[in-house]
């Protein structure tokens with residue numbers, strides 16, 4: 001696990017610092033039981049232990065994905081915007097850049113290029129697997 005500090009990316013911040021915690025996939029994989037269950041979705045790590053009993057789709061499907069990347073199964077179900085909003089409260093950090101894989105299923109070869117992660121000043125720029133900018137807290141994610 002690693003924590004990286006970064007300042008506000010728009011430069012208009014009040015000097016407030018935020019940090020992101022990176023988890024290795026190896027570490028996530030250990031959280032695979034009802035006692036502690038973590039999932040990876042789109043490069044982000046979620047501790048969904050307290051959500052297990054509340055999931056409208058049941059705990060079984062979550063246990064099947066425990067400790068692993070559940071992005072595809074989550075998208076296959078066609079979860080609502082509400083479900084995506086709920087996710088935020090379980091977010092605990094990002095997958096370590098060295099463990100990031102390009103998202104598969106894209107027919108566009110340009111999207112299959114290996115993901116890059118780099119630091120520009122105090123801002124972490126990271127491939128999100130999509131050709132668009134995405135602002136998350138004070139980080140800019142791009143491909």
Ligand code: HEM
Nearest residue numbers: 048056057061065070073074077078079080082083086087
């Ligand atoms: C923490 C992550 C997740 C959250 C917050 C979440 C949330 C929800 C919510 C709110 C619903 C109700 C329907 C909707 O609003 O879309 C739902 C249904 C469902 N979810 Fe999840 N879900 C998560 C992960 C997963 C995963 C990884 C799977 C894996 C297959 C899954 C499978 C299902 C299924 C099968 C249903 C029932 C769909 C139906 O009855 O039509 N969910 N989930």
